Amino acid sequence: MEVLPKFISIIAFFYIFQFILFVNSTNITNKIIIITPTYKRITRYPDIIRLANTLQHLSEIHWIIIEDGHKKSSGVERILNNTNIPFTYIASKTPSGIPKRGWWQRDKALDLLISSKSKFIKPNQKGIVYFADDDNSYDLRLFNNYIRNVKKIGVWAVAFSSSPIEAPIVKNGKVVGFQSYYAPNRKFAMDMASFAISLDLFISKPNVRFTMDPSKYSQSPEPILLTGLGIEREDLEPFGYNSKIKEVFVYHTKTKNPIPSFSKRKNHTNFGFDIEFP
Amino acid sequence: MEVLPKFISIIAFFYIFQFILFVNSTNITNKIIIITPTYKRITRYPDIIRLANTLQHLSEIHWIIIEDGHKKSSGVERILNNTNIPFTYIASKTPSGIPKRGWWQRDKALDLLISSKSKFIKPNQKGIVYFADDDNSYDLRLFNNYIRNVKKIGVWAVAFSSSPIEAPIVKNGKVVGFQSYYAPNRKFAMDMASFAISLDLFISKPNVRFTMDPSKYSQSPEPILLTGLGIEREDLEPFGYNSKIKEVFVYHTKTKNPIPSFSKRKNHTNFGFDIEFP
Numbered sequence: 001m002e003v004l005p006k007f008i009s010i011i012a013f014f015y016i017f018q019f020i021l022f023v024n025s026t027n028i029t030n031k032i033i034i035i036t037p038t039y040k041r042i043t044r045y046p047d048i049i050r051l052a053n054t055l056q057h058l059s060e061i062h063w064i065i066i067e068d069g070h071k072k073s074s075g076v077e078r079i080l081n082n083t084n085i086p087f088t089y090i091a092s093k094t095p096s097g098i099p100k101r102g103w104w105q106r107d108k109a110l111d112l113l114i115s116s117k118s119k120f121i122k123p124n125q126k127g128i129v130y131f132a133d134d135d136n137s138y139d140l141r142l143f144n145n146y147i148r149n150v151k152k153i154g155v156w157a158v159a160f161s162s163s164p165i166e167a168p169i170v171k172n173g174k175v176v177g178f179q180s181y182y183a184p185n186r187k188f189a190m191d192m193a194s195f196a197i198s199l200d201l202f203i204s205k206p207n208v209r210f211t212m213d214p215s216k217y218s219q220s221p222e223p224i225l226l227t228g229l230g231i232e233r234e235d236l237e238p239f240g241y242n243s244k245i246k247e248v249f250v251y252h253t254k255t256k257n258p259i260p261s262f263s264k265r266k267n268h269t270n271f272g273f274d275i276e277f278p
Numbered sequence: 279m280e281v282l283p284k285f286i287s288i289i290a291f292f293y294i295f296q297f298i299l300f301v302n303s304t305n306i307t308n309k310i311i312i313i314t315p316t317y318k319r320i321t322r323y324p325d326i327i328r329l330a331n332t333l334q335h336l337s338e339i340h341w342i343i344i345e346d347g348h349k350k351s352s353g354v355e356r357i358l359n360n361t362n363i364p365f366t367y368i369a370s371k372t373p374s375g376i377p378k379r380g381w382w383q384r385d386k387a388l389d390l391l392i393s394s395k396s397k398f399i400k401p402n403q404k405g406i407v408y409f410a411d412d413d414n415s416y417d418l419r420l421f422n423n424y425i426r427n428v429k430k431i432g433v434w435a436v437a438f439s440s441s442p443i444e445a446p447i448v449k450n451g452k453v454v455g456f457q458s459y460y461a462p463n464r465k466f467a468m469d470m471a472s473f474a475i476s477l478d479l480f481i482s483k484p485n486v487r488f489t490m491d492p493s494k495y496s497q498s499p500e501p502i503l504l505t506g507l508g509i510e511r512e513d514l515e516p517f518g519y520n521s522k523i524k525e526v527f528v529y530h531t532k533t534k535n536p537i538p539s540f541s542k543r544k545n546h547t548n549f550g551f552d553i554e555f556p
Binding site: 053061167245269270 | 321323324327328331332334335341357360415416417418419435439443445457480523524525526529531532534535537547549550551553555
């Protein structure tokens with residue numbers, strides 16, 4: 001008569017434990033994987049400092065930075081080490097013949113993600129991939145309210161791309177077109193900063209890359225990726241359409257060359273300070 | 279025989295209490311008062327967002343933002359309200375005849391500070407004033423390692439001012455000159471971003487302002503302020519000269535106009551999104 005209740009309570013505890021595990025695995029915060037191609041230029045240190053200051057507010061992120069060069073910048077590495085951001089910084093110079101627009105570096109990041117997912121994502125955790133240039137400006141809500149909640153592919157307005165604002169046109173919760181000065185009727189009139197994609201989708205199409213088809217080297221990178229992944233317009237989940245005031249959370253900014261006469265030929269002195277010359 | 283020990287212990291507790299109060303008052307963290315003049319432009323929202331992302335990491339600061347305009351920008355106010363930064367945002371349009379370079383707005387901030395110090399600083403707390411433009415780039419260590427420790431006036435290197443680097447030349451811990459492409463022999467070859475000044479000094483010279491002398495309207499603002507406050511070169515406390523690698527913690531960056539063809543004459547649409555047009 002003593003054995004049966006003990007057995008029942010063991011069974012009960014087992015199911016309670018299973019339930020706790022289940023709740024934890026469904027409540028686990030999505031991880032945002034931020035991919036940033038970068039290259040040496042006079043304004044790069046301040047751009048990386050500002051982006052690091054922004055990303056340092058976020059939890060559950062991993063920042064992959066890929067240098068277009070034969071070796072990493074010790075200054076950039078020092079800036080990154082000074083933060084609390086989990087990051088991976090690697091160097092991979094664009095091979096000759098491939099467009100030097102960050103395509104190769106984004107591809108290297110995808111290689112890394114697909115080949116070693118478990119280094120970036122906890123078991124049961126969902127990953128979302130976002131391509132974030134180092135000179136753009138990001139409201140923290142872009143990450144926490146938009147990217148974090150992407151299921152397959154999220155889309156939103158971005159400022160200062162080919163128009164003051166480029167934004168999806170949304171009807172009944174679906175993207176039916178794009179507001180843009182430049183070719184608004186394209187299938188995806190979208191800037192790299194205006195979408196984020198589930199890591200699972202990349203893993204399900206493990207060979208999709210920006211540089212995989214030389215016949216597309218004259219095109220924009222965004223449609224290469226989106227069509228490669230088999231995304232259709234009806235897949236797009238629009239964000240930012242439920243608020244009274246429509247705010248912009250990402251700006252495609254560029255930092256002015258502070259002294260346009262700078263060139264490789266001139267002998268500039270840094271007076272002993274560590275700054276990057278072009 | 280019982281009363282005396284009790285009396286002694288009360289006295290002892292009193293002195294311990296006084297000692298704790300003393301230690302607390304001398305250990306109180308300095309407050310950094312950040313003064314930022316601002317004005318409406320297409321790139322202002324992202325600039326303010328990035329600066330807010332940076333300042334949000336800091337404790338014991340107060341951010342005074344002064345709009346060069348008749349009224350405040352509701353968008354800027356919304357960005358500020360979205361942060362946890364203690365701030366004061368006011369509008370004061372530059373009167374005609376006064377240089378439109380943020381001088382009037384910085385003066386209004388000094389008026390406010392001098393007339394109501396107790397609103398910004400706790401009793402026994404020391405304040406340090408720093409003029410921070412909204413488009414510059416700031417390493418967090420500028421605030422926590424440099425500005426926070428200023429006694430009278432601290433100085434440091436700033437990048438992208440009139441040279442790739444403008445920096446004090448330091449000998450035996452004293453500033454003996456400046457490294458700069460442009461007129462290095464000036465008494466103060468310094469950018470607004472390269473120094474911070476004790477609030478006490480402003481309060482001891484309560485009438486010193488950028489706009490007080492119309493005969494100086496063609497000059498640079500920095501020497502107007504520094505000579506007005508009676509600062510001599512030997513007063514300057516240099517920061518950043520003890521580390522092995524000399525890093526730059528502040529960059530005088532500018533954000534590129536994303537679409538230079540923008541002008542007041544053109545009718546641009548914001549597609550319902552809140553962005554500022556020129």
